[in-house]
Amino acid sequence: NAGVTQTPKFQVLKTGQSMTLQCAQDMNHNSMYWYRQDPGMGLRLIYYSASEGTTDKGEVPNGYNVSRLNKREFSLRLESAAPSQTSVYFCASRGSRAASGSYEQYFGPGTRLTVT
């Protein structure tokens, strides 16, 4: 049981390049999330998916797109990277409270992205 996995762990992009961050969970969770973490800002929600086939914007969605490919996978795409998108990106997942009795989110190890 790997939990939440993310690839890649590190990435350097030039301004204007595109890339997709991959996330997968093996806990059969319905909800999945993408956050970014910047110094002094805390974790901010970019996009989330409450269930397979649905996605919604979070607090800072501009410059990003997401795809909930299936129940396991939730990808984040940067179409045209900008230096302001330099950050650590975390994917998370959560099961239904009815099933787990908890709102706990499980996080992946993160992707450290630098845009030059």
Place this chain on the structure above:
Amino acid sequence: RKEVEQDPGPFNVPEGATVAFNCTYSNSASQSFFWYRQDCRKEPKLLMSVYSSGNEDGRFTAQLNRASQYISLLIRDSKLSDSATYLCVVNWISNFGNEKLTFGTGTRLTIIP
């Protein structure tokens, strides 16, 4: 005003001491509260949920004061392994009925031998 506010620290505390963190939240409709722990360059992990009656897990005690809208975490007999950043997290329901967590910026704790 930030939705969830924490003292960023750092708190530098000798081993064996007791340390307390507070966190305030702005939305009185918030429903659930948590403390997460984040080690340097690692992902956040749930430390404990915070219940209205207060709850304890070993050396850790969490309290919730809904009237004043603050949450606290007390660590007794601190260990070197307690060194980490502690994130205050609040759950509320969005306008569309979806639940989302809002994270504080974290309080950094260093336990000194």
